[in-house]
Each structure stands twice: as C-alpha cells, then as structure tokens.
Amino acid sequence: IIIFNEGSFLFPVRSFNRLELELIKILGKEKAGELLKNIGRFQVEQAIKRYVKLLGMNELEKDKILRLAKDIISMLGVGKFKIYQKDEKSFEIEFEPYTIFSFEALKEYGKLDFNFDFLISGMFEKGFESIYGGEFQCEEISCYAKGDEKCKFVCKKKE
Secondary structure, three states, rough: EEEEOOOOOOOOHHHHHHHHHHHHHHHHHHHHHHHHHHHHHHHHHHHHHHHHHHOHHHHHHHHHHHHHHHHHHHHHHOEEEEEEEEEEEEEEEEOOOOOHHHHHHHHOOOOOOOOOOHHHHHHHHEEEEEHOOOOHHHHHHHOHHOOOOEEEEEEOOOO
C-alpha cells in the first residue's frame, strides 16, 4: 500500500501487540518500552520528512501542524484524542477513550499490569520536539489496557 508516497504494509494491531508482549518477555518492560518508543519516534521523523516535501508542512503554524497530525492519527485508526496545553513545555493528551492498541490488548489478553502504549509515547515525543524544539519526555499515565477509563499521556519538555 502506498500512503503519502510511502511504501507500507498492513500489520494487524493484534500482531503488533503480540510483538510488543514478546519483546517485553525477552527484554523486560523498560528496554522493550524504550525500543518501541524509538520506533514511534522514527515513524514520526519519517512522516515529517514526507509531509514537509509533499505538503510544505514546515511553513505551517504550530496549531495547524497539530490539527493535521491529529487528523492523520485518527484517519490511520490509532484513535481520537485531545491535546491540552498546560504551558509552553507541558501537554496532556487524552484519547477518547483509548488507543486501538490498548483496546485490542485488553480484548485479547485481559487487564495488563502496565501502561501499554510505548509506541504512541515515542510518536508524541518526536511530534512535540518537531513542533516546539528541544527534547520531550512523554509517558502514558493511564491506560485502557490496564483497566483505566482512558489512555492519557503527559509530555513535558526536558530541562
């Protein structure tokens, strides 16, 4: 499948979730989580390069870039979310009510004992870094796969 001039292939969410759980079993949560966050960061980095080239995205205002990113993430089926800006260095992201990854993980494996959306955390880190500059740290603070009401993330600029 070609999406935005990028070769892609369908990879079912449950297969990705299984990959995540296998990585956790082999590497442990911390190392697997960091690996998956790096993949998310890479995915956004590559997407930004495409959008700059195809859409002239580097010339858009920050709020327009955020809206475009939200639309693309929703279109791809990851989930709908809202971003709440606390200040120039801090954001909260709240899914309505979950990411597709956490929804499918809960269905397939039952309640997990950890936040599941490492890939999404990495995607948000790179996204905010690209828009606001500097380095960001993004952590999931509640997760539907854990039995929480919603998936929520906090992204803060590193000092």
